[in-house]
Amino acid sequence: MTANLKFADSISRLGTESAFVVLARAQQLAASGKDIINLGIGQPDFRTPDHIVEAGIKALRDGHHGYTPANGLPTLREAVAADLHRRHGAEVNPDNVIIVPGGKPTMFFAVLMFGQPGVEIMYPNPGFPIYESVIKYSGATPVPIALEEKNGFAFSAEAVLAQITDKTRLIIINSPANPTGGVTPREEIDKLVAGLQDHPHVALMSDEIYSQMLYDGRDHVSLLNYPEIRDRLIMLDGWSKTYAMTGWRLGYAVWPDAMVDPVTLLCINDHSCVNAPTQLAGIAALQGPQDAVHDMVHQFDERRKVIVKELNSLPGISCTDAAGAFYAFPNITGTGMSAAQAQDRFLDEAGVATVAGTSFGAWGEGYVRFSYANSTENILDAIARIRAIL
Numbered sequence: 001m002t003a004n005l006k007f008a009d010s011i012s013r014l015g016t017e018s019a020f021v022v023l024a025r026a027q028q029l030a031a032s033g034k035d036i037i038n039l040g041i042g043q044p045d046f047r048t049p050d051h052i053v054e055a056g057i058k059a060l061r062d063g064h065h066g067y068t069p070a071n072g073l074p075t076l077r078e079a080v081a082a083d084l085h086r087r088h089g090a091e092v093n094p095d096n097v098i099i100v101p102g103g104k105p106t107m108f109f110a111v112l113m114f115g116q117p118g119v120e121i122m123y124p125n126p127g128f129p130i131y132e133s134v135i136k137y138s139g140a141t142p143v144p145i146a147l148e149e150k151n152g153f154a155f156s157a158e159a160v161l162a163q164i165t166d167k168t169r170l171i172i173i174n175s176p177a178n179p180t181g182g183v184t185p186r187e188e189i190d191k192l193v194a195g196l197q198d199h200p201h202v203a204l205m206s207d208e209i210y211s212q213m214l215y216d217g218r219d220h221v222s223l224l225n226y227p228e229i230r231d232r233l234i235m236l237d238g239w240s241k242t243y244a245m246t247g248w249r250l251g252y253a254v255w256p257d258a259m260v261d262p263v264t265l266l267c268i269n270d271h272s273c274v275n276a277p278t279q280l281a282g283i284a285a286l287q288g289p290q291d292a293v294h295d296m297v298h299q300f301d302e303r304r305k306v307i308v309k310e311l312n313s314l315p316g317i318s319c320t321d322a323a324g325a326f327y328a329f330p331n332i333t334g335t336g337m338s339a340a341q342a343q344d345r346f347l348d349e350a351g352v353a354t355v356a357g358t359s360f361g362a363w364g365e366g367y368v369r370f371s372y373a374n375s376t377e378n379i380l381d382a383i384a385r386i387r388a389i390l
């Protein structure tokens with residue numbers, strides 16, 4: 001008899017990250033001989049710096065082959081706390097730092113901790129697609145925080161606060177942001193934190209994974225620097241983007257005291273721990289020279305200027321200054337194409353992989369995400385090819 005499996009309803013509610021789908025299609029086209037320029041994927045086009053790789057190799061050679069504590073090696077959690085003090089001046093107890101395999105597990109666990117039918121969770125839209133996906137998976141109602149071009153894709157604190165109800169359990173924010181490159185100014189964050197004082201039942205997850213990628217002299221505003229909400233703040237960061245370590249799977253969050261035990265249980269139930277060599281490489285990343293990070297961000301900045309200028313020279317396309325991360329999010333409505341049509345035509349006709357804005361939520365219609373984690377030469381070539389088909 002053939003199987004007749006009955007999956008849980010929740011599985012059908014899971015979404016995806018379309019960048020991976022575009023990547024697979026781009027690779028397929030490349031394998032069939034087509035010349036593809038990939039501006040679709042959200043990962044640095046740099047190698048992990050050598051001293052970090054060496055630390056991982058040494059850890060394997062030295063016999064670090066077993067489990068570690070579920071919340072991460074104490075030395076790594078101490079290194080994270082010291083790094084947060086160095087970068088943000090924030091006081092963090094290493095006991096509140098939970099090491100996980102990448103940035104994604106923190107958002108999944110935060111949503112699992114609050115999400116259930118009957119509650120509401122707010123998330124940025126357009127935003128990292130996994131937020132909406134896991135909120136729906138949990139059974140909670142996703143409430144979008146609309147991010148608009150006219151505000152530089154920053155969120156409006158007033159709009160966020162106006163959407164809070166007695167069912168709201170968690171608000172997710174992300175600055176610098178994927179897919180827009182938007183950076184929310186300090187005044188809005190001040191207003192949000194002040195407004196949250198009236199809503200003590202609401203937790204906040206601040207995804208700060210692009211915290212080291214800001215341009216034009218902007219400083220990162222970490223939510224860790226607001227003591228009045230530290231008892232309900234989950235601050236997510238990690239190694240993937242900063243140290244070009246996407247494939248190693250290493251991330252962390254600072255959790256408030258009341259959530260440390262439940263999230264540790266989720267780690268034990270889910271993955272036990274992150275593998276030890278990667279954690280030791282993570283220590284080398286935080287404690288070693290930071291030149292590679294600065295060089296990478298400098299190169300992103302140079303490419304950012306090129307791509308924004310070039311996109312603005314295309315007919316029907318306009319692009320705001322991307323203030324952070326490594327994405328440009330041009331408005332393509334003047335071309336007459338929808339976001340999905342533009343994504344398909346750019347790939348099929350121009351051989352340029354990008355991601356439709358709608359892959360990041362309904363508010364992304366009219367936009368396409370270009371990742372500038374690629375060489376200036378390829379960026380210029382990609383724009384020339386798109387110009388030719390427009």
Ligand SMILES: Cc1ncc(COP(=O)(O)O)c(C=O)c1O
Nearest residue numbers: 042102103104128178209240251
């Ligand atoms: C805003 C944001 N948060 C988290 C992540 C997840 O990072 P990781 O690959 O470490 O899971 C990404 C990756 O693209 C991201 O853009």
